[in-house]
Amino acid sequence: MLHGRDVERARLAALVDGARQGRAGTLALHGDPGTGKTALLDDLAEACHGVTVLRTQGIESESPLAFASLHRLLRPLLPRLDHIPAPQAGALDLAFGRQDGDAVDPFLVAVATLSLVTEAAEHQPVLAMVDDAHWLDAASADVLLFTARRLDADQVVLLFSVRDGQGTSFSHPGVPSLLIRELDDASARAVVEDHLDAGAKDSVTTDRVLRQAGGNPLALVELSTALTSDQLQGAEPLPVTAAMERVFLDRARRLPERVQRFLLIVAADDSGRVATVRRAAEILAIPDRAFAEAEASGLMLRAGDTLRVRHPLVRSALYQAAPTSLRGDVHRALAAALEGVGEPDRQVWHDAFGADGPDAAIAARLDGAGVRSERRGGHAAAADFFERAAELSPAADLRAERRFSAARNAWAASLTARARSLVTAARGEADDPSLLADIDRLRGRIEVNVGSAATAHRIFVSAAVAAVDTTPARALDLAVAAAGLAAYGGDSGIRLDPAIVIRPGGDPDDSRARTLHDLLLAMTAASQHQWPQAVERLRDAAQGAVDGDADLLAHLGQAAVHLGDDTTAGHAFAAMLGTGRQSGAGMTVLYALPRQAFPLFLSGQWSAVRRSADEAHRLSTSVGQPALSATPLAWLALLAALRGEDVAPDLRAELDEVVEHHPLGILAAPTADLIRWADGARAAQAGAAEVAIHHVTQMRVPALTRMAAIDRITAAVHADQPEQATEWLGELVPFAQGTRWPWALGAVEHARALLSPQAAAPAHFEQSLTHYVNAARPFDLARTHLAYGQHLRRAQHRVDARLHLRRALESFEDLRAAPLSAVAARELRAAGETARTRDVSTLVQLTPMELQVAQLVSQGMSNKEVAAHCWVSPRTVGFHLRNCFAKTGVSSRGELAQLSLG
Incomplete structure (x- = not known):
């Protein structure tokens, strides 16, 4: 029984009731460790009938494994992948390692998740619960937050539990939150009465437990059952986290050493599989009976073929208290236990934890794991693998290359400060001209987006000059980027002569290089107010642009806006937008939309x-x-x-x-x-x-x-x-x-x-x-x-x-x-x-979303096609379409197409 949680339970039940009626709900339960967030989720899951319950948990040691938590959540729905658009289904297969293929855009994984969950909800409401969200791997967190923010008229509830404090973080703007507070005195007293032994139920003992626990439900339960009366006397209350870790550690230390070592394996493990833990224990020569003893201690829970510690504080208490050498032994044993089970990334991460110093072989395996994570769209995880690979690399050139790879992925994962630090470190060790050019291009891109445009201009110009003799193609890219910056307020005052980077007699079949040549000459002429030459070169560039090359289209569109060529700008940004939509590249779409506004605005x-x-x-x-x-x-x-x-x-x-x-x-x-x-x-x-x-x-x-x-x-x-x-x-x-x-x-x-x-x-x-x-x-x-x-x-x-x-x-x-x-x-x-x-x-006053739906429906798109275009669910499209019909007074798609809307 949950004492003192009637308000919270009612709030959660209302979300499920709303979902049954087609109103999606999202909520992040947050509070101190032990306040009962997980218990509330358990209670809700038990109370819901006729609902598909999906559940996952963030695991601290699993953070470098991209999409691990998402995979657990969606596993029951994977048989329904053929019910969502094929590119989206393919993205999930790649992200989860079910297929090999080209690199997947993480945005497409997010869209696919939304589609899969809302498709399942067409048949039965879905309750998706994410416990310990603060320990989600970054890729899973991004996808789940995207899903939460895009849910609308769907029969879905998505809940997160988030631990406050102690350096944990799970930023969730756009998702409502509910603070789970400590219990009031009456409810706390009821919890203690439920758990104290009959012989200890006296007012003095109860008051001592209440004083120490401070209304924290987990502390109330554990202190009622774990501590003696003498232990409860005297000292001022500890902070709850420290108090509970002390309780759990004390319980563990009363156990035989073999059981303590077994529990440490469980704490260090991130697979949750009985077979893996038992194999690691066997490698460390821990007797098999330790398994049953660990389970009997109550610090380890088993459900079928999965294992987990009783509470995250058990994991932190056991792991942090263990000697470094013993932790290394455990990680090496877990790595050995994973041999041949098809999880090379998890295995090498344990090997890396167990490494005592530079190790070229482990570094190479970490590099391979980084490549795989990057291909799956798990950029934050890839950054972790590449950075650890750099740390274990004996050779400076490999350290530089791997730090750059880590920086590139950190930037792709929006980890700006980390990307800056890594790319700076990489530049300090790099001496390969091609790598230096790539490093400077990333340095400039970071400055362009979150720093000083003038600094970026200076970086691009210097890097272009340095790369001319060794990597002329990179030099040209850098020079065009610098020229574009100068036109939009990023001129550092340093001039770059195009003749330095444009080589005569280039490959006549390289249309991209020719287009970049023309763009550079156009922007250089514009900077010198040589307008006729600038326009002529821009027209030449427009002839060579390829619709599928989003970067080139961006350069062309920006140059066209600067030079006032409305037609070229409109074509370039429309093509870029189409490329992004077709491939599911959300950031390309996000880049193109506000830039396409320039020619759209000017054309009325x-x-x-x-x-x-x-x-x-x-x-x-x-x-x-x-x-x-x-x-x-x-x-x-x-x-x-x-x-x-x-x-x-x-x-x-x-x-x-x-x-x-x-x-x-x-x-x-x-x-x-x-x-x-x-x-x-x-x-x-x-x-x-x-x-x-x-x-x-x-x-x-x-x-x-x-x-x-x-x-x-x-x-x-x-x-x-x-x-x-x-x-x-x-x-x-x-x-x-x-x-x-x-x-x-x-x-x-x-x-x-x-x-x-x-x-x-x-x-x-x-x-x-x-x-x-x-x-x-x-x-x-x-x-x-x-x-x-x-x-x-x-x-x-x-x-x-x-x-x-x-x-x-x-x-x-x-x-x-x-x-x-x-x-x-x-x-x-x-x-x-x-x-x-x-x-x-x-005039009909439609919301922007209703306008977009009406426009696409008027073009003959089905609800499913509109949903794929807008990255929402078909049910949400239907909701907005019904609003359009109600506001316009029409009753069919054909009539809607005849209206002038705006």
Whole structure:
């Protein structure tokens, strides 16, 4: 019986009831060791009927074995793998070592887990419980947290138990938590009464137990049964963890030595298999009767062919108290016991624990385990294997190579500080030119993402020069990365002559190298304001890009945004996004979505921008990468400003928190500029010209200052700062004349109209419109119609003014740019025409997820296909689709396809 846990039990039961009704539930139970988290999970599992119960446990010594805990959880569902998409099923088979093959993306493993669990829940509700989550291997933890955050309208409950304190950690943002506190006095007293021997049930003994245990259920039980009255007297209460470890250790030390050694094997073992432990005991010449004696002690529990210690504190007490030499003997025995059972990674990890110093043979086996873990997508585990391999490697060159491998995998696992430390150590020992180039590329990537973009630029330039003679292909990659950084606020001031890294007479069949050549020349020409040459080289690069090469598409798209080539940028990022979706590469999708927003925004596809930004925000939350939500949130803020919508307070608070507390690297500058643009637009709408100019003056990224050119120059004119407007126009003119982009030429003429004498303005407006007709930038075109209409109305040319104001109003309404729609309507009325504005209250207001589902369904996708595209369950798709039908008033997919949604 669980005393004093009625509230907690009711909370858990409610989650299961909700799941039966199609509302998924997640919860992390956390608290001090021994507070009864596991007991609550046991109680819930026993109480649930008609539910598929899945269970796993984090094991401290198992942390370097990728997906070990996840494998235990999903093992009962693996026969259903053929019910989920084949690429996802294959990812799980590879992750669990059931098949060999190419490297698997860990994101695809996470998506597959979500699909498998929710598919099982279509037949019967699923209760998945993860005990000791703080000791999960990192790969399992990432997958399970992703699953928890993506569950929605599913018959699934996912529970974690997490130990607080003592250096353990299990960060679970996005997952609700429940603190399991100590028992109240009455409940604690009831526990003691249940467990004290009849002869010891007196108030003095009870009070002593209560004083020592402090309301901790495990301590109450163990102290009631394990300590004598004399032991309970006197001293102040110890911290519960220390007290319980002392109790367990004291119990163990009362046992014969053979039993203590057997229990140490169980504590050091991470397989949980009876056969492995007994074989290790045999190797150490421990008598077979020690098994039964250990079980009888109550410190070891057996269930079928599995063994475990009674509580994690038993493991820590026994293991930490054992001499180092004895622990080494035990690990070597466990390694020997695993010989021939098909678990080389587990075996070599025990051998590594037993190593007394450098050992080339063990290091080589650890390296092999690292390679296998990396191929399975277990990057954190791979980092552990490679790092330990480096520590045991006698040769400096192998130490450097293995430390770099550890750093690369630590970075892939988002272990930033560890990756930095490892790559720095690797560079100190490396002397191979190819390895040095790879090390510097990783150093630069880390700086790009979480450090100084200028520092990254400096690293890339120096590394490119150093690699020219020995690894020219790497030198070219590094040079292109440096050129891209310089365009987005990461210029260190060091110049790299492209001639140094571009070798004449390269392989004519190497299209990737040719594309990189062209990109480098394009970005170098742009940095020197040689715009015609830059555009020409960009066009050449676009001809050679391959859709499946995500890295190359990223370089091409970024260069196209910088040079104002909307078409190339749109194609590059759309291809990159398609590549990521098709392969299940979640980070590629997460990278592409906010960048695709640039061409989508400029081409007037604002609802698509909203969908992309919202999906990127949800995805960054799901994968536990809050820094990657900054740019999507900034896009949402800009759209809300231009549409006159309030930003949800929680989203703006999240944006501010991310910008302030998370390193954004190269994303910092464009994110800040989007926010400044949004704040400037809101100020301009409120008539606060001085505030508007303050915000837009701080914009720094050239691509964004050119995108916002009309806003910035208009703000300067309204703030009575013609000198500032003229300066910005002067920066735009050579770009427009050099690139000959119609949108840039249109912006120049628009600005000239604002700065010209009244009589000269119409000619510039007419020229601007002529250019914008050939540019797919409807917002800027509408801005020009509005400004021209305002000018004509003030000049008393009302009939001509109405034509332009009417076109502006129509475009703004199409974009749902309510503030400027209101301005255009007001100007139309002043020009003598009754403006027929659309009633925005009649527009269908769908959530971003509903919009995405509606759009994909309208393209003819089934619920399963939409689910695979969005990385949610089919049931969740059905839930959002029903909401779409209810809000739009339609009842079929065909009718939905006829609607204009956004």
